[in-house]
Amino acid sequence: MSNLQFHQFRGTEGYVASRALQDVVNVAIALERPLLLKGEPGTGKTLLAHHIAEALDMEIILWNVKSTTKARDGLYTYDTVQRLNDARFGDGDVKDIRHYIKYGPLGRAFASGKRVVLLIDEVDKADIEFPNDLLFELDEMRFHVLETDEWVKADQRPVVIVTSNSEKELPDAFLRRCVFHYIDFPDEAQMRAIIEVHFPDLGVELMGKACKIFFGLREVPGLRKRPSTSELLDWIRVLLASGAKLPEGDVPSLESVPFLGALVKMQEDTETLSRHANRPADVRTAGRRFFS
Template sequence: MTSTAPRFHGTDSYLSSEGLQAAVNCALTLQRPLLVRGEPGTGKTLLAEAVAQSLGLRLLTWHVKSTTRAQDGLYVYDTVQRLYDSRFGEGDVRDIRHYIRLGPLGEAFASKERVVLLLDEVDKADVEFPNDLLHELDRMRFRITETNEDVAATHRPVVIITSNNEKELPDAFLRRCVFHFIDFPDQELMRRIVEVHHPGLDASLTEQSLKVFYELRNFTRLRKRPSTSELVDWIAVLKANGVTQVRLEEQLPFLGALLKREQDLMAVAEAFGRGRRTKA
């Protein structure tokens, strides 16, 4: 039997491994949330944009904070605006529906078309948040108490959840997700990523930049290792300033684009610059 389920193969601007593509397609087939983990800079957040672009769907984004509740994702009742309108005579305060604001999850349910919903950094929220979230996703409907209206989803959204592993997620939550850990790109994949962002870059500068980048990542004294996005930014600055050669043994130009902690800048200067302050 030929499957009619949509397939994800990456995009021209988002290069993905076969394992990541398989995880996305598994989640699409099972219609379950995809939970992705990986160190910063591995493309967890950008994955949702790539999936939406690849499938031709609209992307909704929900940035999770420490105070976020599942209810916030469904809707909020703007009592402050209603009070303001009642005092100053603006708006129809008799119609509560004017003051109901759908959250990203509520908007995904109310959408007439399937959407991609990104829940970014789910591990920042309270420990009960993940289970509350999946409860709402299982039901695929919710009631707006203030208006006594039911909102039922016509299409199950494609849900992508990112985690930085700041705290353990509940087992019940993990059981109901498809999971993938995004490995940091190896040098060959990173070379392709650089080519996407800097097409036509001089091959010599590409190889030198990659060599320095991975040497820095392997430098054990760093508290924060540089990420993919920081490499891309660094190369952009090198190009803009006409730099054609970089070596870790010498003072590195614009190192502040790669390293973001003073201790790391000092450690690199001491280890590779014979104690000289590295140019930022």
């Protein structure tokens, strides 16, 4: 591995990355393999790609995958409708098919002429064959344009970041080609560091109360969607903008938490919290006690 070039990604001022995450990013860049990121929603998988691009001073190209996305969409499309219209109305040079070839995100990353960050976001939303259909292109960093019989090849391999929320199992052949990392949810110490990045003047008392309530909510059993980091930051932003005060004491009641809807986004979870709050104290306790 002596010939590998390690970029020293160490996070940015706006992204607090654990040492394990820093290391795996640098390994993926050095090996020139896609970095597959998993983790519960709100752990910063998508945001990480933006900050890798910032730290390495690279352009980022986004490919937001949907249930209808096909691998070919990322390569190029041939605009036959525009060519037909041009042929009918005499606009444009219809003989040059290249004018009607439009690159997708993967195609633009290959054709950019410089190294870029390519984010393939939520790859598991697409059909199960979608990752397999990209194996050749991600291995060879080139693809064939059938209409012009030309090959588009990357001069420099892009830094490929792939995110997944584990909605579907990914094929083994695709996994073998990736460097994998599961982003653990931040513990309280790391969460405080993240909050300080976004709210450097936040008081110690508010920081402590907000973290206690937030982590207490996450520990309540039965929640379908536990509050995420982004929701905690939104909640703190609302608290600061409104001037609302968090309840005093070690064991706040559910009703005393202001703007709970910024943290809890599902009616089912609101009902779960209400049921949990009305249970006996020995049943309510889950890790740290939250409800009175």
